[in-house]
Amino acid sequence: MTQQVRGVLLDIDGTLVNSNDAHAHSWVDAMEELGYHADFEKVRPLIGMGGDKVLPDVLGIQKDSEQGKKIEQRRKDIFKQKYLPTVKPFPKAKELLQRMHDDGLTLVVATSSTPDELKSMLDIIGPHVQDLMAQETTAKDAPKSKPNPQVIDVAIQRSGHSASELLMLGDTPYDIESAAKASVKTVALRSGGWGDKDLSQAIAIYDNTADLLEHYDESPFKQGIPVGA
Incomplete structure (x- = not known):
C-alpha cells in the first residue's frame, strides 16, 4: 500500500x-580572515546546517555574537565573490x-x-x-x-x-x-x-x-x- x-x-x-565544497571553503576563509584556525575537513561534514550550528561546533561561538555576525557576513561575501562563479x-x-x-x-x-x-x-x-x-x-x-x-x-x-x-x-x-x-x-x-x-x-x-x-x-x-x- x-x-x-x-x-x-x-x-x-x-x-x-x-556547492557543498564551496560553502565549506567560504566558512574556512572567513574564519581564518578573522583570526581563527579552521580545518576544511572539520567544516565540510557540517555543510547542510546553518551558521547557528557551524559556528558553535567549529569555534565555540554563537552566530548572534559580535564575532559570529562578522564571520557570517564575511562568509556570505566570500561565497558570492570567490566561489559562486565556480558553482x-x-x-x-x-x-x-x-x-x-x-x-x-x-x-x-x-x-x-x-x-x-x-x-x-x-x-x-x-x-x-x-x-x-x-x-x-x-x-x-x-x-x-x-x-x-x-x-x-x-x-x-x-x-x-x-x-x-x-x-x-x-x-x-x-x-x-x-x-x-x-x-x-x-x-x-x-x-x-x-x-x-x-x-x-x-x-x-x-x-x-x-x-x-x-x-x-x-x-x-x-x-x-x-x-x-
Whole structure:
C-alpha cells in the first residue's frame, strides 16, 4: 500500500547544485580572515546546517555574537565573490524539476540558505527555474537550521499538503533528520558527499539528479510512499 505524492520539499545545496565544497571553503576563509584556525575537513561534514550550528561546533561561538555576525557576513561575501562563479548544477537538475512540475507535484524549497543565495542557486540551475517553485522557505523564515525541523515545518504549511503527502529530496543526514522530525520521508542523493550508511534512513537513494530522473518512473515520486516505511 502506498500514499500518492503530492508535493516535494527541495534542498538545494548538494542536491541540485554542486556547492557543498564551496560553502565549506567560504566558512574556512572567513574564519581564518578573522583570526581563527579552521580545518576544511572539520567544516565540510557540517555543510547542510546553518551558521547557528557551524559556528558553535567549529569555534565555540554563537552566530548572534559580535564575532559570529562578522564571520557570517564575511562568509556570505566570500561565497558570492570567490566561489559562486565556480558553482555548477548537477546533471539534469532542471529536467528533474520540470518532470516533477509537469507531473503536478507542488515544489517547495526547504533550505537553510539565505534568500539571496537561493536566488543565485536557482539561476545556476537554469532559466525560469524559480517559476517552477510554488513556494520557498529559507533561513529568513526559519532561523533554526537543519537538523532542526523548523524549515521543514514552514515548508509543509506553505505546500498546502499534509506531511504524509510530501517527500523531501536532500543529500545530507541533516535533511533526513529534519524531515523525519516533521513526519516527512526523504529520498536522498549521494551527490552531496555522504555515503549510503549516512543516508540509510531515506526510503530511496540515488547517485544524483540524473540518476533519479533516469529511474523516475520507478521512484517513490511516481510509485508513491510506502505506508509504514
